[in-house]
Amino acid sequence: MHYSIVIYILGMVLRVEAALLLLPFVTGLIYREPQAWAFLLVAIITTAVSLLLTAKKPAKYVFYAREAIVSTSLAWIIISVFGALPFVINGDIPSFTDALFETISGFTTTGSSILYNVEALSHASLFWRSFTHWVGGMGVIVFMIAIIPMTGGYNAQLMRAESPGPTFGKLVPKVKESAKILYLIYFGMTLLQIVLLLVCRMPVFDTLCMAFGTAGTGGFGIRNDSTASYTIAQQAVLTVFMILFGINFNAYYYLLGRDKRQAFRMEEVRAYLGIILVSILMITVDIRGAFDSLFLAFHHAAFQVSTIITTTGFSTVDFDQWPSLSKGILLLLMFIGACAGSTGGGIKVSRVVLMARMVKQQIKQYIHPKSVSVVKMDGKTVDHETVRSVSIYLVLYVFLFILSMFLLTLDPSKDLLTDFTAVAATFNNIGPGLALVGPTRNFAELTALSKYVLMFDMLAGRLELYPMVMLFVPVVWKKN
Amino acid sequence: MRVIIAGCGKVGITIVERLVREGHDVAVIDTDSKVISDVTDNFDVMGVVGNGASYSTLKEAGIEDANLLIAVTDSDEQNLLCCLFAKKAGGCNTIARVRNPVYSGEIGYIKEELGLSMTINPEYAAATEISRLLRFPSAIKIDTFARGRVELLQFVIPEGSVLSDTAIENLPQTVRVGVLICAVEREGEVVIPNGQYILRAGDTISIVASPNHARNFFSRIGIDIHRVRNAMLVGGGTIAYYLSRQLLSYGIEVKIIEKDRDRCEQLADLLPQAVIINGDATDHDLLMEEGIEKADSFVTLTGIDEENIFLSMFAQQHNAGAKLITKTNRIAIDDIVSKFHLGSMIHPKNITAEYILRFVRAMQNTIGSNVETLYNIVENKAEALEFTIHADAPVVGIPLAELATKDNVLIACIIRKGKIILPNGQTSIEVGDSVIIVTTHRGFGDIKDILKA
Numbered sequence: 001m002h003y004s005i006v007i008y009i010l011g012m013v014l015r016v017e018a019a020l021l022l023l024p025f026v027t028g029l030i031y032r033e034p035q036a037w038a039f040l041l042v043a044i045i046t047t048a049v050s051l052l053l054t055a056k057k058p059a060k061y062v063f064y065a066r067e068a069i070v071s072t073s074l075a076w077i078i079i080s081v082f083g084a085l086p087f088v089i090n091g092d093i094p095s096f097t098d099a100l101f102e103t104i105s106g107f108t109t110t111g112s113s114i115l116y117n118v119e120a121l122s123h124a125s126l127f128w129r130s131f132t133h134w135v136g137g138m139g140v141i142v143f144m145i146a147i148i149p150m151t152g153g154y155n156a157q158l159m160r161a162e163s164p165g166p167t168f169g170k171l172v173p174k175v176k177e178s179a180k181i182l183y184l185i186y187f188g189m190t191l192l193q194i195v196l197l198l199v200c201r202m203p204v205f206d207t208l209c210m211a212f213g214t215a216g217t218g219g220f221g222i223r224n225d226s227t228a229s230y231t232i233a234q235q236a237v238l239t240v241f242m243i244l245f246g247i248n249f250n251a252y253y254y255l256l257g258r259d260k261r262q263a264f265r266m267e268e269v270r271a272y273l274g275i276i277l278v279s280i281l282m283i284t285v286d287i288r289g290a291f292d293s294l295f296l297a298f299h300h301a302a303f304q305v306s307t308i309i310t311t312t313g314f315s316t317v318d319f320d321q322w323p324s325l326s327k328g329i330l331l332l333l334m335f336i337g338a339c340a341g342s343t344g345g346g347i348k349v350s351r352v353v354l355m356a357r358m359v360k361q362q363i364k365q366y367i368h369p370k371s372v373s374v375v376k377m378d379g380k381t382v383d384h385e386t387v388r389s390v391s392i393y394l395v396l397y398v399f400l401f402i403l404s405m406f407l408l409t410l411d412p413s414k415d416l417l418t419d420f421t422a423v424a425a426t427f428n429n430i431g432p433g434l435a436l437v438g439p440t441r442n443f444a445e446l447t448a449l450s451k452y453v454l455m456f457d458m459l460a461g462r463l464e465l466y467p468m469v470m471l472f473v474p475v476v477w478k479k480n
Numbered sequence: 481m482r483v484i485i486a487g488c489g490k491v492g493i494t495i496v497e498r499l500v501r502e503g504h505d506v507a508v509i510d511t512d513s514k515v516i517s518d519v520t521d522n523f524d525v526m527g528v529v530g531n532g533a534s535y536s537t538l539k540e541a542g543i544e545d546a547n548l549l550i551a552v553t554d555s556d557e558q559n560l561l562c563c564l565f566a567k568k569a570g571g572c573n574t575i576a577r578v579r580n581p582v583y584s585g586e587i588g589y590i591k592e593e594l595g596l597s598m599t600i601n602p603e604y605a606a607a608t609e610i611s612r613l614l615r616f617p618s619a620i621k622i623d624t625f626a627r628g629r630v631e632l633l634q635f636v637i638p639e640g641s642v643l644s645d646t647a648i649e650n651l652p653q654t655v656r657v658g659v660l661i662c663a664v665e666r667e668g669e670v671v672i673p674n675g676q677y678i679l680r681a682g683d684t685i686s687i688v689a690s691p692n693h694a695r696n697f698f699s700r701i702g703i704d705i706h707r708v709r710n711a712m713l714v715g716g717g718t719i720a721y722y723l724s725r726q727l728l729s730y731g732i733e734v735k736i737i738e739k740d741r742d743r744c745e746q747l748a749d750l751l752p753q754a755v756i757i758n759g760d761a762t763d764h765d766l767l768m769e770e771g772i773e774k775a776d777s778f779v780t781l782t783g784i785d786e787e788n789i790f791l792s793m794f795a796q797q798h799n800a801g802a803k804l805i806t807k808t809n810r811i812a813i814d815d816i817v818s819k820f821h822l823g824s825m826i827h828p829k830n831i832t833a834e835y836i837l838r839f840v841r842a843m844q845n846t847i848g849s850n851v852e853t854l855y856n857i858v859e860n861k862a863e864a865l866e867f868t869i870h871a872d873a874p875v876v877g878i879p880l881a882e883l884a885t886k887d888n889v890l891i892a893c894i895i896r897k898g899k900i901i902l903p904n905g906q907t908s909i910e911v912g913d914s915v916i917i918v919t920t921h922r923g924f925g926d927i928k929d930i931l932k933a
Contacts (some may be wrong), residue, residue: 065521156524172542173482173505173526251596258544383513 001476002067004058009158009411010078011053016144017079018046019088023131028124035122036092062370066476068157072141073467078458079140080104083132092125097448104455106132107140108462109343111313111431112217112454114444118224123205126222130209136462137216137245137343138186139163146179163421163465164340164348171253185252186343190215193241200233214241215342219313226439232299237318239303243276246310246338248350267378268350272309272339275349279305279333283326290322301326309333311345313427313431315439327434334424345429345461347397354382354390396465401427404457411447422446427457481505481844482546486532486562487553487900488515490809491577491602494833495550496523499840500932502923507541510553533561534724535569543570547829548597548843550836552577564594573597573843575836579718589801598839605835606723606828610805614727614777615707617803618698620684620824623855625866625916630893631694632662632898632916634686634857635703637679649675649918657697658687658902662892662918663862670861670920672888686864688892688916691776708732708776714761715782716740716747721806723779730782735770737761761791768798777803785810792822818932844925851925852914862920864892867927869913874928881905884932888920891930 021043027038080103087099098114105112106129115121121129135143139162156175170178190211197207209222221227227235247269254263263269283301284294291297300317307314308330319330337346357375364373375382382450401423408419414436421433422443432439441453460468483505485492488510494520499506506525509532510516516527530537532553534864543549549566551559555764556577556578563574575598578584584601589597612622621634637643642654648661664673665684671677679685689697711727716738724734724747734754738744744758761782772778778795780788785808792806804823834856841851869876875883880891880903894901895914901907909915909927917930924930 156520170520170526173507175522175524177505259539380529385517387514 006071013075014050024124024128027127030122035090037085037125040083047076071469072161107136108458109216109218110429110458130212133216133218134212217310217312242306242310246344248339250340272349280469286326309432310338320438349427426454427461484549486551490829546572548573550575602832603718611726618703639681644681655700659697672890711777712775779805889930890918892916
């Protein structure tokens with residue numbers, strides 16, 4: 001591995017973070033909070049470290065897949081560590097482990113919290129907490145590529161390591177341009193949501209934080225009841241935007257382009273919307289008795305389905321109290337996740353669609369042993385390499401899942417459903433699970449070991465497993 | 481500029497590499513998904529898996545907004561079809577590689593009818609390059625600027641030449657001919673020399689001069705400037721055919737050694753003036769018998785790189801005076817091969833790529849940049865560029881000595897109203913001049929790029 005280039009990239013990422021840390025500082029100044037100064041302090045520290053790391057420019061921009069993957073996972077760890085510092089320094093979250101958990105949960109757009117009383121936090125901290133969602137949603141590295149001029153043309157490797165989905169396709173020939181387009185769409189949609197929320201008379205500070213949480217499909221709320229106390233109209237806006245941010249961003253690019261029909265032809269988007277619709281209808285029927293009107297049942301079903309499938313994690317009602325069919329559907333949705341190329345997590349709809357087709361193909365193979373068939377997606381044959389990587393992804397996914405669950409069972413104070421859903425909620429970047437970590441509870445009571453395991457899960461889930469696993473392979477660290 | 485490249489073979493990749501380095505937006509199309517994933521891994525380009533001649537694939541690659549399509553798949557028909565569709569779909573410029581002699585024969589008609597901007601025949605281009613070298617055997621490489629008025633020649637300083645151990649500033653007294661040394665390669669390092677630089681035997685130097693001056697210069701420094709009288713070609717493929725035709729038309733005797741009996745008969749039919757030998761050139765006795773020791777030049781054109789290199793080494797051992805030309809397709813590690821003194825190395829893919837890039841440069845000229853011609857010199861370690869000077873250029877009217885140019889930039893030549901000026905410190909650039917810059921920097925797009933930021 002070429003360490004110098006990795007260090008350089010980490011320095012660059014920190015520079016971006018230092019700039020971003022100024023936003024909560026300004027927020028804090030507006031509200032005249034003493035906690036704000038922690039953000040300025042950390043911004044200064046981060047800048048200093050960044051300057052130190054980038055002081056020596058790498059002699060050669062040698063950059064291979066290995067360096068890209070390691071830089072990505074290390075970048076996410078390092079921004080989380082520095083991002084957690086202000087919470088510790090200003091005393092909003094005194095324990096470093098908890099602060100780190102909260103920050104990783106933010107950057108990975110998970111939304112699992114260790115806080116009992118969110119409303120006690122300073123505005124600066126609340127803003128930063130939600131803003132990490134927005135940054136993490138589209139990716140720090142993508143952001144860095146879009147704004148910082150980088151020499152050397154191997155940005156594609158970096159962007160690939162951070163972009164969710166089985167395959168990585170650029171919108172336009174240049175990575176930098178692709179990154180810019182993505183962020184422009186992202187920014188535009190966030191802005192639209194803020195405006196709509198303001199129209200629905202949500203307080204300004206809330207609109208910002210909720211929009212960040214929705215855009216990154218994160219799920220941190222700024223009230224103790226998450227989103228339950230917002231009006232129906234405000235919740236409806238959140239529902240629609242959660243679904244929108246869970247769609248593959250390529251679709252929006254097509255919509256902006258000449259051939260708009262292309263967006264509607266994307267099989268992944270169709271499957272995604274289909275799953276959402278069917279789930280909402282089923283749950284509405286299942287829970288209709290618990291609400292005053294069918295509309296209200298539909299509203300809450302829609303909110304819950306979108307918050308889970310997009311892996312956002314807001315909650316309006318305690319779905320832990322729902323009938324088991326509804327809970328079962330939501331649990332399934334946790335694993336499906338959002339579209340590839342969106343800000344959501346989970347296994348990704350495109351992988352699920354591909355896996356379903358692979359199974360179908362294999363069954364056909366058993367019936368006609370000599371038959372030859374291919375798996376198709378969007379009218380194109382999916383090459384063997386992708387098919388293989390999708391199946392192996394699932395294997396690794398299950399393996400890590402079981403391992404994490406095992407590590408969580410070491411703490412005997414929890415039941416198995418808690419362990420299972422805690423891993424599912426963090427690994428898929430959703431937020432709340434069921435039982436002890438359900439929508440009305442939180443992760444604070446877990447042991448430190450459990451918390452670190454879940455932190456790893458959140459990062460692994462966000463970066464599509466491999467980058468985090470690679471860190472544990474000794475060969476990767478060998479100098480060459 | 482937005483460029484689509486259909487076909488990612490050897491030539492395709494070479495073009496991708498250069499275009500990306502020059503900052504163009506590149507999309508590549510290939511039917512092999514493995515090839516596409518390799519290219520997108522290594523270069524900042526968009527990859528599309530599919531047939532370049534299919535409309536939907538072209539659309540996916542963004543043909544509607546493209547400025548240029550380069551079709552370099554291994555099928556002529558596909559290339560032509562691809563260009564035809566691209567032209568109809570996007571109205572862009574198109575370049576097709578067409579190598580079948582049947583089509584090459586009527587290329588003018590095809591170009592006209594399909595609206596192609598350029599066609600390129602790699603074998604023909606390589607043959608032309610080789611024949612140029614054989615007509616001036618002392619040079620390793622010859623490029624021309626300003627429509628042939630200026631030549632850029634690359635050659636090795638022989639032992640005992642008057643040039644060796646001479647500082648460049650003393651050259652005018654020594655040789656009394658107006659030439660300018662613009663790049664020196666010594667032990668793999670390329671430098672743009674200044675006046676104090678002392679040349680040594682064994683250096684590969686590049687000079688800029690008018691054709692007449694160049695010939696005078698070579699005779700002054702004691703290098704043979706006569707073209708070769710005969711050429712021995714090993715391998716009777718398409719390049720050998722084109723090359724023989726060109727050489728024969730200059731009155732150079734040609735002898736072709738080819739393994740395949742049928743091919744020999746074909747060649748004998750096509751090239752009645754050439755001597756066609758049916759035999760294996762790796763056979764030591766055969767080469768001796770056919771007079772390798774007396775041959776003026778020896779060109780290895782077989783399809784196997786290793787064989788070409790070894791044959792050239794063999795020739796070098798038995799006939800040190802002969803001009804050697806070695807063709808390699810795959811192996812492009814010139815820095816190692818050049819240690820064996822194998823003469824000029826010819827890489828057909830690079831030549832094709834270079835021809836196409838020259839067109840791209842010229843095209844770009846009409847949209848923004850104003851590079852007229854570009855050559856890669858001294859094994860791609862330096863570039864020679866020709867600019868046309870417009871009124872707003874920040875270099876106009878300033879004596880060169882006062883221009884704050886970047887390091888490793890040399891203003892090699894100014895062409896003013898057809899006259900060649902080898903500049904000194906007092907010369908200044910005027911509007912309408914063509915200026916040739918030699919530099920180790922990459923990606924200059926405008927004359928102002930030579931200045932310090």
